[in-house]
Amino acid sequence: MTAPMYLSEVSVTGLDMDSPHFVLSMMDGKQYKQHQWLWHLFQSETERKFLYREKTGAQQTSPGVYQRSNLPSFYVLSTVAPQAHLKYVTVKTKSFSPSLSKGRRLFFHLRANPVVRKKRDGYKHSQKCDVLMDAKRQVSGSEPAWPAMEASAKSWLVAQGEKKGFAPDLNSLAVQQYQQHLLPKKGAPKPITFSSVDYQGLLAVTDPELFVAELGKGFGSAKAFGCGLMLIRRA
Structure with missing residues (x-):
């Protein structure tokens, strides 16, 4: 429960x-x-x-x-x-106790820090990697980078939904306001760095109980910096 x-x-x-x-x-x-x-x-x-x-x-x-x-x-x-x-x-x-059924469609807005873990040279363990910047690095210099970055951001959210009880509607899904943040922290040798993306659109609930539980946990990383909270309302 x-x-x-x-x-x-x-x-x-x-x-x-x-x-x-x-x-x-x-x-x-x-x-x-x-x-x-x-x-x-x-x-x-x-x-x-x-x-x-x-x-x-x-x-x-x-x-x-x-x-x-x-x-x-x-x-x-x-x-x-x-x-x-x-x-x-x-x-x-x-x-906040939404009563949802499987297949229920909702409008949503999410500010998230979309990252994946990847093995990087010089590091023993896998490191968190900004999915948009990772996509940008794979684009040749003559091509526009944003389409690949946007596609990567959408793929990340789809993957989140598969694990957390929802399916974003790709026809309505918008990726907006991509920002990179650099926050000095007293006593730390390096500033805190993270990125944020605003998503909005429609989703379908695929597992109501799981989805509600995950709403409380948040989506993605950097939750201490204002990311991860998904706001929902009736479609």
Whole structure:
């Protein structure tokens, strides 16, 4: 039986604009800071039991001034209901227990870090490899790289679905917003690097119980950096 889950919208609403350091730490791809901050909503938990993705980014209008409508906000899927302990945070939470049947079609949106493990020269063990960059390296210099990268990204999602109870509709599947992220981390000799891709389209549920369980676990890697949460709604 799948553990209870909660889907929340977490918004910054009452921040003191004279102290913008909180916003700065979560702007412009600071996913590591976002993850650390969101964990404060689960003070009793010692392990991460949530997935998240950012809805909007804060925008600076002038030095030290931010538009309130553009302050950070997030979707959070968790096994424990988050609690707002700070006055400038609003949390709206509802139970997430989709009742699905085999063959059910859903609209979905997923921000994922699509990687595969491959053996690389100089490494004893297989290494995580960005599937889009791997596809790009295999394209000759005279050919456009994106068609191969897009096809590789779609193949990765199809493979995920085969193992996790869903089948994306390739006619509607769109691969968008491919980004490479480089995040400096204090005390680390090298920055954290990962890529993200936004997928959206239709899917068919092939194994309802498995699919719901995998929604709670997330898809792909880099879950601590805002990847892996699939949002679904009725088609």
